[in-house]
Amino acid sequence: MNKIIAAVEIGTSKMKVLLGEIRSQQALNVVGFGSIESFGVKKGELVNFKVASEQVHLAIDLAEKSAGVQAEEVYLSVTGSHLGGSFNLGSARVSSADNVVVRNDVARAIEEAKRKELLDDRIYVHFIQNPFHLDGRPVEDPLNLQGSLLEVGYWSVDGDEKVIKDLLHVINGYGLEVGHVIASSLASGEIATSRADRKAGALVIDFGAGATDYVLYRDGCAAKTGVVPIGGDHLTNDISMGLRVDERHAESLKKEHGRAFCGEEDDDLRVWLIGNKMIGDRDVSRKAIRQVVAARVEELFQILAEELEGYLEPDHLGSGIHLTGGGSLLPGITEVASSALGLPAKRAELPTGIVEELRNPEFATVLGLLHFGLTGQSQVNPVRSKGIGRALAKIFGR
Amino acid sequence: MTEGFDSVDDMLRNQSSPERIRIRVIGVGGAGCNLASGLRLDGFGEVATAGVDADTKSLSECLTSQKITIGRRYTRGLGAGGDVAVGGKIMEEEIQCVRRFVEGADLLFVLAGLGGGIGSGGAPVIAQCAKDAGAVVFSFVTTPFNFESEARRSVAEDALVDLRKASNAVIPLSNDLLLQHATADESVLECFATSNRWIGRGVRSICEMLDGSGLVSVDFADLKAAFSRRSGRTLFGLGRAEGKDALGDALKDLLLCPLLHVPDASRLADTLLINVTGGPGLSMTAVNEVLKTLQERFKSKGSIVFGACIDENMPDQAEICVIGASDLEPKPPAADVAPGHAPALNSAETRYAAAVASEKGKPHDSKLQSRPKVLHAMERSQSEFNFVDQENQRGYFDKTERNVHGGEDLDVPTYLRRGIKIEI
Numbered sequence: 105m106n107k108i109i110a111a112v113e114i115g116t117s118k119m120k121v122l123l124g125e126i127r128s129q130q131a132l133n134v135v136g137f138g139s140i141e142s143f144g145v146k147k148g149e150l151v152n153f154k155v156a157s158e159q160v161h162l163a164i165d166l167a168e169k170s171a172g173v174q175a176e177e178v179y180l181s182v183t184g185s186h187l188g189g190s191f192n193l194g195s196a197r198v199s200s201a202d203n204v205v206v207r208n209d210v211a212r213a214i215e216e217a218k219r220k221e222l223l224d225d226r227i228y229v230h231f232i233q234n235p236f237h238l239d240g241r242p243v244e245d246p247l248n249l250q251g252s253l254l255e256v257g258y259w260s261v262d263g264d265e266k267v268i269k270d271l272l273h274v275i276n277g278y279g280l281e282v283g284h285v286i287a288s289s290l291a292s293g294e295i296a297t298s299r300a301d302r303k304a305g306a307l308v309i310d311f312g313a314g315a316t317d318y319v320l321y322r323d324g325c326a327a328k329t330g331v332v333p334i335g336g337d338h339l340t341n342d343i344s345m346g347l348r349v350d351e352r353h354a355e356s357l358k359k360e361h362g363r364a365f366c367g368e369e370d371d372d373l374r375v376w377l378i379g380n381k382m383i384g385d386r387d388v389s390r391k392a393i394r395q396v397v398a399a400r401v402e403e404l405f406q407i408l409a410e411e412l413e414g415y416l417e418p419d420h421l422g423s424g425i426h427l428t429g430g431g432s433l434l435p436g437i438t439e440v441a442s443s444a445l446g447l448p449a450k451r452a453e454l455p456t457g458i459v460e461e462l463r464n465p466e467f468a469t470v471l472g473l474l475h476f477g478l479t480g481q482s483q484v485n486p487v488r489s490k491g492i493g494r495a496l497a498k499i500f501g502r
Numbered sequence: 503m504t505e506g507f508d509s510v511d512d513m514l515r516n517q518s519s520p521e522r523i524r525i526r527v528i529g530v531g532g533a534g535c536n537l538a539s540g541l542r543l544d545g546f547g548e549v550a551t552a553g554v555d556a557d558t559k560s561l562s563e564c565l566t567s568q569k570i571t572i573g574r575r576y577t578r579g580l581g582a583g584g585d586v587a588v589g590g591k592i593m594e595e596e597i598q599c600v601r602r603f604v605e606g607a608d609l610l611f612v613l614a615g616l617g618g619g620i621g622s623g624g625a626p627v628i629a630q631c632a633k634d635a636g637a638v639v640f641s642f643v644t645t646p647f648n649f650e651s652e653a654r655r656s657v658a659e660d661a662l663v664d665l666r667k668a669s670n671a672v673i674p675l676s677n678d679l680l681l682q683h684a685t686a687d688e689s690v691l692e693c694f695a696t697s698n699r700w701i702g703r704g705v706r707s708i709c710e711m712l713d714g715s716g717l718v719s720v721d722f723a724d725l726k727a728a729f730s731r732r733s734g735r736t737l738f739g740l741g742r743a744e745g746k747d748a749l750g751d752a753l754k755d756l757l758l759c760p761l762l763h764v765p766d767a768s769r770l771a772d773t774l775l776i777n778v779t780g781g782p783g784l785s786m787t788a789v790n791e792v793l794k795t796l797q798e799r800f801k802s803k804g805s806i807v808f809g810a811c812i813d814e815n816m817p818d819q820a821e822i823c824v825i826g827a828s829d830l831e832p833k834p835p836a837a838d839v840a841p842g843h844a845p846a847l848n849s850a851e852t853r854y855a856a857a858v859a860s861e862k863g864k865p866h867d868s869k870l871q872s873r874p875k876v877l878h879a880m881e882r883s884q885s886e887f888n889f890v891d892q893e894n895q896r897g898y899f900d901k902t903e904r905n906v907h908g909g910e911d912l913d914v915p916t917y918l919r920r921g922i923k924i925e926i
């Protein structure tokens with residue numbers, strides 16, 4: 105039984121669609137690909153429904169044409185500052201006389217952890233189970249073990265109902281159903297790290313155009329996720345304003361000359377705006393570009409450090425920081441990330457076996473979505489997702 | 503002034519010989535007095551200047567032709583201590599002292615540095631008084647650096663709203679933007695000097711075009727008509743150059759002017775005032791070109807007030823000054839809406855209010871204490887908030903929900919918020 109799923113990211117810079125064929129729930133082939141410039145999306149959220157829809161539909165259409173098949177179900181990523189999250193603990197006294205944990209104890213603990221109600225206009229996107237603790241000690245599966253107090257924590261991701269419904273409408277407008285909505289951070293996180301990384305503890309930061317998504321893994325589980333509404337577009341806008349150049353030129357100055365920190369050797373070097381030295385071209389200071397970029401990047405990581413306060417002990421993050429998203433291509437970003445957060449940092453390695461064209465940090469989120477598609481799970485629950493790691497190697501090669 | 507005229511010649515025909523108009527300049531508060539002192543208006547004999555302050559020391563250094571001390575009763579000559587409420591109260595009670603100066607004016611320039619007590623509290627009162635007496639009021643004010651206290655910025659935002667109600671046009675100069683224009687090792691003081699210079703040139707340009715001796719002079723009645731509506735957001739830019747193609751280079755300089763580097767939307771001025779000054783060689787054809795370019799750039803469909811003058815002392819120099827104003831009316835939100843849903847973005851303001859409110863719940867809200875003032879200003883008049891100077895600093899994100907974090911709007915470039923000087 106083969107099934108065609110579409111992974112869709114309504115990105116701020118690009119609409120990205122991958123079509124994957126799942127073979128008897130074992131392996132996945134990428135069979136189609138569509139990527140097209142994004143309009144109507146700012147800071148990760150829709151600002152113009154109609155225009156954004158048109159672009160998404162074009163991208164899905166491209167992917168379907170390149171595959172020669174149609175998608176049956178959609179995995180959609182969601183980002184933006186409307187996403188929130190909270191950690192909730194549930195506990196249960198072990199009820200049997202012999203202190204052996206039974207199903208009912210587990211169910212009670214879980215129920216308590218998930219009980220928190222949201223405000224009217226918000227909905228849950230994920231419940232992510234974190235390890236059980238029996239009398240304070242972490243256990244993988246508490247059933248049939250002995251103890252008196254069973255605890256379980258859930259990291260829950262919630263979002264603005266209206267914003268998410270608008271996204272679903274975009275896909276529905278193409279005549280497709282969204283099967284699963286997945287926070288971009290979790291999608292990117294799953295593809296940017298290995299199971300071993302997550303077990304050792306890892307922080308994945310997806311630095312996109314509109315927003316920066318992050319997920320922190322502890323003991324193999326996503327223990328915290330978040331979105332900082334700063335992305336590559338902010339760098340571009342800052343350059344545009346600081347150097348008085350239009351956005352298009354600011355974007356190319358950023359990519360060609362940007363760096364996350366500003367050093368002495370930058371003094372005095374001037375670079376050409378357009379490069380053809382024709383009328384309208386002018387030279388600008390490379391140092392100025394880097395000053396603007398460095399200030400923004402430093403601030404981004406300061407905000408991340410604030411949000412992750414208490415989570416960044418190196419002991420719990422053995423695998424360090426993995427940077428992905430298009431913004432991670434910025435030179436010097438690993439150095440700045442590392443010094444701001446006090447952990448080793450590197451650019452995430454996407455799994456080998458993915459075709460070269462897609463082994464680009466900009467595609468981390470859609471690749472991650474496909475990855476989820478393989479197991480069909482929307483409630484990210486690493487405890488139950490044993491199949492994923494094994495199947496990974498087979499996923500993307502043709 | 504002409505409505506959608508075809509050429510400069512058209513406009514020239516429209517000229518009538520102007521009678522002398524009475525122009526007055528009043529500086530309010532410490533910064534205002536400095537601004538007024540720095541004006542070089544030698545060419546214009548008729549321009550009377552005055553400084554008003556509660557601070558006798560500041561007044562003693564003031565170089566205006568008149569000095570007006572206020573608030574003796576409250577401050578014993580020591581200034582308002584930065585208290586805007588005190589500044590406003592003193593000015594209201596002692597408006598008599600100023601009335602005599604402003605009453606005779608056809609055109610009054612009010613100069614102040616917003617953020618302190620006397621300037622912020624007093625300038626709106628003076629502007630209103632002059633306007634009631636029938637003067638056209640142009641207010642040139644500076645807004646505080648981002649690194650000055652949040653309280654000062656908030657005082658300035660409120661004062662700007664009040665001043666806009668009382669003036670025909672308010673031209674705010676962001677100290678932050680001027681800092682960007684300064685050279686690397688300039689201090690804050692030197693940066694103040696820059697804003698003084700810029701404001702001086704702005705005032706001078708307007709005086710020049712009304713002077714009557716220019717190549718193309720502006721009839722005061724036309725200026726008055728053009729700025730008769732209450733205007734909202736203004737833009738202000740200056741370009742200057744020297745050399746063979748001084749005018750062409752001045753135009754380039756103008757287009758790079760940091761003060762004009764604002765989002766496209768706000769460049770659409772409803773009223774545009776353009777003044778070109780050059781040496782004796784200034785040709786009408788060249789001036790016409792400049793005018794065309796600027797008209798296109800600012801896509802003005804409304805009125806244009808245009809002046810050109812020859813300055814014998816500027817043989818191969820040229821200077822262009824542009825002041826634009828958009829009519830004060832609420833703009834509809836830009837966002838589209840998904841079918842069958844409430845608007846995706848209600849209005850930037852309400853969302854900002856919500857964002858601020860939810861931010862307040864967070865633990866790190868200490869910096870937010872003075873924010874309610876901004877909200878207060880919005881309650882008074884939502885549409886006016888659209889034009890608070892800050893918005894110019896968001897560029898590409900102009901029309902999007904504010905990105906509030908710890909009391910700051912993250913969509914404003916970091917370097918601006920941190921007062922980092924960019925060495926272009």
Ligand SMILES: Nc1nc2c(ncn2[C@@H]2O[C@H](COP(=O)(O)OP(=O)(O)O)[C@@H](O)[C@H]2O)c(=O)[nH]1
Pocket residue numbers: 530531532533534536537581582583584585614615616617618619620621622644645646647650654677693694695697698
């Ligand atoms: N351009 C300029 N701005 C100034 C000067 N001195 C102070 N400022 C700015 O003006 C604001 C108000 O200060 P000040 O005029 O001394 O307060 P006031 O006398 O109580 O009105 C400050 O927050 C500064 O941003 C100056 O000499 N020139």
Ligand SMILES: Nc1ncnc2c1ncn2[C@@H]1O[C@H](COP(=O)(O)OP(=O)(O)O)[C@@H](O)[C@H]1O
Pocket residue numbers: 113114115116117118311312313314315335336337355358359362429430431432433434435465466467
């Ligand atoms: N070499 C580079 N240096 C800096 N930024 C880059 C580079 N390449 C791409 N980017 C930035 O990455 C962003 C796009 O990344 P992406 O992950 O696709 O974002 P999104 O998913 O939000 O659309 C853009 O802001 C782009 O400018």
Ligand SMILES: [Mg+2]
Pocket residue numbers: 113115116288310312313429469
């Ligand atoms: Mg992305």
Ligand SMILES: [Mg+2]
Pocket residue numbers: 531532533557560581582618620
């Ligand atoms: Mg003072």
